Amino acid sequence: MQTDIEIAQASDIEPIMKIAENAGLQAHEIEPYGYDKAKIKLDPTVTRKSDLGKLILVTSINPTPAGEGKSTVTVGLADALSLAGKKTMIALREPSLGPVMGMKGGATGGGYAQVVPMADINLHFTGDFHALTSAHDTLAAILDNSLHQGNPLNIDPRRILWKRVLDINDRALRHVTVGLGGPTSGVPREDGFDITVASELMAILTLSTDLMDLKARVERIVVGYTYDKAPVTVKDLGVAGAITVLLKDAIKPNLVQTLAHTPAIIHGGPFANIAQGTNSVLATKTALQLADYAVTEAGFGADLGGEKFLDVKVPILGKTPDTIVIVATIRALKHHGGVLLSELNHENIAALKTGLENLGQHLTAMGRYGVPVVVAINRFTADTEAELQEIQNYVHLFGFEAYTTEVWAKGGAGAEELAAAVIEKADQESDFTPLYEPNDEAVDKLNNIAQTIYGAAKIELSAKASKQLAEFKQHGWDKLPIIMAKTQYSLSDDAKQLGAPKDFIIHVREFVPKLGAGFLVAMTGSVLTMPGLPKHPAAFDIDIDENGVITGLF
Structure with a gap:
């Protein structure tokens, strides 16, 4: 059986200009990054259609080591919608090198439901994360320089909030001391590193509506407090312009394609367990303006990325989802029911029933927003008909439907029933109700x-x-x-x-x-903003040969 990267390497990738043309983009709106990827310019003179397409939000149950395949289902669903004759685009997050070199892996889908070029997207891509890291650490350097140059803003070194960042899991950098080496090396103080995706600049990039909105948001960043406990902002430091300059290209959404040549926008990558876990507002908005159906996903389970998409991103986006898809696997549900990873390939209805309560909580949570909900069962070869029926029966109790998908093996053809259901649900009237009001305590x-x-x-x-x-x-x-x-x-x-x-x-x-x-x-709890590497990092298995062919990248 071919691995994900082998399938991706053997695929027929079309020129990015052809993908752009099929998406409705003109040549002057595109900045090619080689043959198969490009950035979409932020051109205020370009007029997009005012009637936005349908928005499909894909989320999932709580992730487990058994695997859920949320991104894989997102890609497969979009390809299935394309097969159904619907003009479709995908909006996904960019992968961080932390999970890629660590344990979780990438975020480009899998099997025959992938976005490509898979290796490029999972590694340096168009350099957005490097730009964010540089911008963030430039601000950190400016802050420490202000302390060194007489501290004109009266900043209390004990109350600085702005850490440094690095886009790799490195537990040794969680707590550090900077400024050592004498008077010429700065002011000694305690500091630390977050992973780049936890940077506030990442959150700002993904929530900004244009370049000037990004600059205004950068100005408002609170980097610390004075000795009198007054907040100090980037505006006070006077470098919002410089930080924005470093992000002038990173704010532009990235265009790629699926294996089936469905246009895909991949932009921004905040983690959902420590940030808002959604791709950029610009990416989703562009997909909605160009396509009839925009399929997007939010990080991790519905309790994190799903809720944040609905309560934080939607008010800025100005568009509520027309359908919410919750992804689950029988393997993951049995693991939630107490089954060991080594025993997941054996039928276990009792454990499945127990694990289904996790899905039930997410159905209740997403259902309360007033948007149609469907369940996508991402099928594995060991799943039995009895187990599949058990999920369908359980989902019926909540008034929803579950659809089996086989997109890893079949691509869009493995999600035709799900796509048909999404089309039907997206045409239904909905009454979106946010979880809380802005003025609530x-x-x-x-x-x-x-x-x-x-x-x-x-x-x-x-x-x-x-x-x-x-x-x-x-x-x-x-x-x-x-x-x-x-x-x-x-x-x-x-x-x-x-x-x-x-x-x-x-x-x-x-x-x-x-x-x-x-x-x-x-x-x-004990959630961390700088993860660590596992005992056997994924980096151990990644290699490259004399022809530049990468192996071991999933």
């Missing part, structure tokens, strides 16, 4: 997310978190949207609690204000 927003989306009993704030909220209220930040930073593996804040735990508490240890992005990040 922060604690009410937190409880609403925890109770409605996760099924928790309540949230519990640490003393530090409570004090922070009181301070935020003085600054007028207390009504901002909430981004929950939480483990992706569980509905709770404990990664070991699989399935659908009951009567649990979400523990908020602290908040991180992100004024440029326009939200407050609630750090829960």
